[in-house]
Amino acid sequence: MRSNEEQIFDEYIRSTGLRETEQRKRVLKTFLATTEHVSVEDMYRIVNEKSRKVGYATVYRTMKLIAESGLAVEVVFNDGIARFEHRLGRKHHHHLVCTNCGKVIEFESTAMDRGEQEVLAKYKFRQTSHHYEIFGFCRECQSESRDG
Amino acid sequence: MRSNEEQIFDEYIRSTGLRETEQRKRVLKTFLATTEHVSVEDMYRIVNEKSRKVGYATVYRTMKLIAESGLAVEVVFNDGIARFEHRLGRKHHHHLVCTNCGKVIEFESTAMDRGEQEVLAKYKFRQTSHHYEIFGFCRECQSESRDG
DNA sequence: TTACGTGCAAACCATTTGCAGCTTT
DNA sequence: AAAGCTGCAAATGGTTTGCACGTAA
Numbered sequence: 001m002r003s004n005e006e007q008i009f010d011e012y013i014r015s016t017g018l019r020e021t022e023q024r025k026r027v028l029k030t031f032l033a034t035t036e037h038v039s040v041e042d043m044y045r046i047v048n049e050k051s052r053k054v055g056y057a058t059v060y061r062t063m064k065l066i067a068e069s070g071l072a073v074e075v076v077f078n079d080g081i082a083r084f085e086h087r088l089g090r091k092h093h094h095h096l097v098c099t100n101c102g103k104v105i106e107f108e109s110t111a112m113d114r115g116e117q118e119v120l121a122k123y124k125f126r127q128t129s130h131h132y133e134i135f136g137f138c139r140e141c142q143s144e145s146r147d148g
Numbered sequence: 149m150r151s152n153e154e155q156i157f158d159e160y161i162r163s164t165g166l167r168e169t170e171q172r173k174r175v176l177k178t179f180l181a182t183t184e185h186v187s188v189e190d191m192y193r194i195v196n197e198k199s200r201k202v203g204y205a206t207v208y209r210t211m212k213l214i215a216e217s218g219l220a221v222e223v224v225f226n227d228g229i230a231r232f233e234h235r236l237g238r239k240h241h242h243h244l245v246c247t248n249c250g251k252v253i254e255f256e257s258t259a260m261d262r263g264e265q266e267v268l269a270k271y272k273f274r275q276t277s278h279h280y281e282i283f284g285f286c287r288e289c290q291s292e293s294r295d296g
Numbered sequence: 297t298t299a300c301g302t303g304c305a306a307a308c309c310a311t312t313t314g315c316a317g318c319t320t321t
Numbered sequence: 322a323a324a325g326c327t328g329c330a331a332a333t334g335g336t337t338t339g340c341a342c343g344t345a346a
Contacts (some may be wrong), residue, residue, distance in 0.1 A: 019300060019345050040336085055303040060336065080228070080310095081335070096273050107267050115259030116282070123253055125244050127284040134264070136275040167320050167325055188310085203328040208311065229310070 012069035023054045027062040037083040094132040100141035160217035175210040185231040246286035
């Protein structure tokens, strides 16, 4: 029994003539079990928690494949490190990133999405990707940093 | 006779107890003469066009100061290289980045700005900065890449 | 068998930093 | 003089790559 995601990945692998390897399956399984935005370093650590099986380079290469297969999107916050989040079955959203505690809040905005469509139409621009991140202080960190 | 921008930079320098040096003046003057989004490498090249006077590290350090003074904003497109654009007297805007020819189109969107305000209010998030870039193919590069 | 994949270490590359010597204040 | 700067070169750090060996097909 394999998940829908694993089927999608297999299909992608097969369709491009690549091979199904232990490492790729292991990295994919690990990624599917995550819920937060994971960096390659995170992935490397989790994958090799029980036994060192997969090299750093392979994690990089496999995360790229997973993104290409459509299962993940790469996002970059303010530290310049690539992170990956699930894409399948997730609504389109953006991020509020707290630069104090590192918390990441996901949000949707139909107003912004509509605005984006207008802009694309106006400039006849064919979008392939985009990123939108708002940086600042989350509710909790505001009261913390605001001294009376 | 010095420009408004130069006055602002001077004031920033003075207010923070820093020093007014030849290198800083030269880098600032060079930046003020640019119109496009310039990288540090661009700046280094232009500054030293006529005579090699300013080191790479100093250009980095000075661009950071210029950004801190409020005269520039740092933007990062899809190549991970920091670029700087003028801020003084410029309206708030975002970018359409053509991944084929590298063209950068600036746009404004009140719909998106309004959407952003709604989100900030909803999450009681205090914004300090944000970035929004849309990647894809510009009008010209679409017809180019689309073969019949 | 024959590509393709892996792991290691080395390479990359934008950016930062240590430090000796030089300038502004 | 004292406190900052500068420039060079070396360090940093995430990511990529070359290559000999391993493994899926």
